[in-house]
Amino acid sequence: MELINKYFPDLTDEQRDKFSQMEELYQFWNARVNVISRQDIDTLYERHILHSLGIAKVLEFKSGTSILDVGTGGGFPGIPLAILFPKAQFHLVDSIGKKIRVVQEIADALKLDNVKAEQIRAEKLDDSYEFVISRAVTRITPFVGWVKRNISKNSFHSLRNGILYLKGGDLTEELSELNQKSRVFELSDYFEEEFFQTKKVLYVPL
Numbered sequence: 001m002e003l004i005n006k007y008f009p010d011l012t013d014e015q016r017d018k019f020s021q022m023e024e025l026y027q028f029w030n031a032r033v034n035v036i037s038r039q040d041i042d043t044l045y046e047r048h049i050l051h052s053l054g055i056a057k058v059l060e061f062k063s064g065t066s067i068l069d070v071g072t073g074g075g076f077p078g079i080p081l082a083i084l085f086p087k088a089q090f091h092l093v094d095s096i097g098k099k100i101r102v103v104q105e106i107a108d109a110l111k112l113d114n115v116k117a118e119q120i121r122a123e124k125l126d127d128s129y130e131f132v133i134s135r136a137v138t139r140i141t142p143f144v145g146w147v148k149r150n151i152s153k154n155s156f157h158s159l160r161n162g163i164l165y166l167k168g169g170d171l172t173e174e175l176s177e178l179n180q181k182s183r184v185f186e187l188s189d190y191f192e193e194e195f196f197q198t199k200k201v202l203y204v205p206l
């Protein structure tokens, strides 16, 4: 939790409480349904929560923004971002029903009324959103094909509407397959811990 305070010092007491409750909630639910690897529970704040919040260092979601989290698994990056941006609306989807049930339990326990969790394949969605967020689901080129039609045209952020995808490693090859306005934001510019040295946010405007 110190890590969250270190990089997000302006949280309200309510937000701080919610982030604090996450550890116990994930310990409880992960023992029943494996949504994150068991050893990762010990590094929940760094590898899951802070990593998810990396997207917030790239873009602040304004009030009323609609955001789709594709392949949310146990709720990452959607749940931490929904705590940070309580006035934005988050739709968290995954093709596996038992993961979505865990996400719904956690969102309910945290009283996140800006989160809707749903079992559905990304390719079947027909709503539209300002931004699509994701981590560790598939290669970016097929991913763009899944969600392209779900991005709305009206833009009211500093970045044009599109995808914000948490990725690691060398993205040169993937970038060459994307439109030229795509950009890579290095999370090492924001977070000093070793884990973040290779982590990036890939931004694809659509």
Ligand SMILES: C[S@@+](CC[C@H](N)C(=O)[O-])C[C@H]1O[C@@H](n2cnc3c(N)ncnc32)[C@H](O)[C@@H]1O
Residues within 6 Å of the ligand: 070, 071, 072, 073, 074, 075, 076, 077, 093, 094, 095, 096, 099, 120, 121, 122, 123, 134, 135, 136, 137
């Ligand atoms: C490796 S997990 C990552 C989970 C989470 N995003 C995280 O970073 O902890 C990938 C998730 O994507 C989901 N997934 C894969 N293909 C999908 C699709 N076409 N539509 C929705 N969910 C999908 C899987 O069920 C799985 O839960």
